[in-house]
Amino acid sequence: MASPSVRRISECFIKPLHDLPPYAKKPIYFTPFELVFLNANYSQKGLLFAKPSPPENHDDFSITTFLDDLRRSLSATLTHFYPLAARLATRKEENPHSYVIYIDPENTQGVKFVYATVDLTVADILTSLEVPSVVHSFFDLNNAINHDGHTLPLLSIQVTELIDGIFIAGSVNHLIADGTSFWHFMAAWSEIFRSKEQDAYLISRPPLFKRWALEGSDPIINLPYTHHDQFIERPEHVQLKERFFHFSSALVLKLKEKANAECNTYKISSLQAVSAFLWRCITRVRGLPRDSETICKLVISNRRRLNPPLSDDYFGNPIQSVRGTATVEDLMTRGLGWAALQLHEAVIKHDDTAVKKWVESWFSSPEVYKGNALFHPNTVHFGSSPRFDMYGCEFGLGKALAARSGFVNKADGKMTMYPGREGGGSMDVEVCLLPEYMIDLECDEEFIRILRSN
Structure with missing residues (x-):
């Protein structure tokens, strides 16, 4: 109906x-x-x-x-x-x-x-x-x-x-x-x-x-x-399946500890660990050739990357994306920690020098991104943040039951991050995939096993 x-x-x-x-x-x-x-x-x-x-x-x-x-x-x-x-x-x-x-x-x-x-x-x-x-x-x-x-x-x-x-x-x-x-x-x-x-x-x-x-x-x-x-080129929209998956605070901590232990470090963040887990699972269900390249992109705010930093009250859109890149073979065989470390290193390298270098390069050759160039094949793209205080906005109705997004800025492999309603470092992830990939993700052995441990 x-x-x-x-x-x-x-x-x-x-x-x-x-x-x-x-x-x-x-x-x-x-x-x-x-x-x-x-x-x-x-x-x-x-x-x-x-x-x-x-x-x-x-x-x-x-x-x-x-x-x-x-x-x-x-x-x-x-x-x-x-x-x-x-x-x-x-x-x-x-x-x-x-x-x-x-x-x-x-x-x-x-x-x-x-x-x-x-x-x-x-x-x-x-x-x-x-x-x-x-x-x-x-x-x-x-x-x-x-x-x-x-x-x-x-x-x-x-x-x-x-x-x-x-x-x-x-x-x-x-x-x-x-x-x-x-x-x-x-x-x-x-x-x-x-x-x-x-x-x-x-x-x-x-x-x-x-x-x-x-x-x-x-x-x-x-x-x-x-x-x-x-310069105007409107993005095309494809038919996608959208699902929300919940990562409890205990599961987020488990993934973070696993990623850090595999790399003998403590530097990998919760967000990087969860992103790496999803990057590996989605790459697997896509069935890409082992020698092909796959990319994981994280949208990042430049406010605290700049020197001197901008205030969190700076009103604008000072964002860019950083990326981890790997062959399918390496991503599948080297484990969660290795994948998360690629993301961690990409974030660390995105400092004041890197931001200003990009701006100088843009000034030398200004461009407007084309509509369909915002998302790429073989990519998992993470936007929004579980750190946003979405559930602090109550409007006299009490705490919201859920957060949701609209129709736009979505593509195969687009992930949107939200805080879990219960707080404590929990996360909700809106996953957008082509229908055949969503079916396979819901049957993926590692994905099911980890999510069931929530």
Whole structure:
């Protein structure tokens, strides 16, 4: 039986509660870290909550009141995160040639806010072995790429009411915010929502918008184009299977200890150990030739890689990816520890010198990544992070039951990392694979044995 469809009930645009001061009306320019992703899709993450049970002698939960409170607190939050309510702009000049893409805070059309409903229960979402395709309809802007932020909102919030639950989803332009910045915004929004004060708008961690720039370089980057048709290439989407796999804190520790013991070290992290385990399992089920090359990519924030480091409150998308590379033969025969050590060494080498070398190289030959070049064959690609405090965003509904992602930025071998709901270093991993590989993964002897030890 087909899943019930999501019905959109209303939509509006939310603007900052207060007028912008003069300093906040200046253009915000992008760094090379961001401009390379003009063809990437928006980032989509959301939280599933249970509807509150009414206490005795109190009225039932009111979705109307809840939505009003969400809109009010969102407006107050945008007083701090005002670029999210703006649009992109391109400044073009011919003599001398100039092509500059930036955020125009004065174009404050607002954040899109959608209310929708669906005749499904929380259990329909959480008990399904695979992520139900209807979850993709809990998100707005499913086909938008970052360059579309010239005309589309840079952030769209969709609140979908289930029979017994609420799903709060954000689709954010990935030039504007990486995962660190998005969850910073969500935490601030939740903080203001839970303050219970109608005029509250103060937050504990204001964002920082001053852009990092390579010393001696012009922070206003002139791209080598005259029209966006010269670099736009929209990604193609393939039919995938999506499943969540849980790694308890005990299992994460077990994999970390095993990887370190095999290498006679203590340097390998929990994330590197879990990533290496999945890299090996997925490479095995793909049945690649033994002499072929396989790659494991980890998305990494440059905030703490730079010297001096950037604050975690730096609002932007200063990310890159690092990679471990191996032949299938080596990956399969040398063990978990060897694979994890390849990832550890790739992370360690990504220091201030490496980051700045890449930026200098990009300036010598600027490029925008093509849509389908963001993911490669024979690759396992890890995004997001189990360190994000997703479950700290409660919106008066208590702790979320689960976190989920949308339709976009997915390919065969794309892994999305989440913290486990119980905390303590546990992890949830959203695995996206071609259908035939997912079937084989669910039958893989080592994969089943390790997961069953949870």
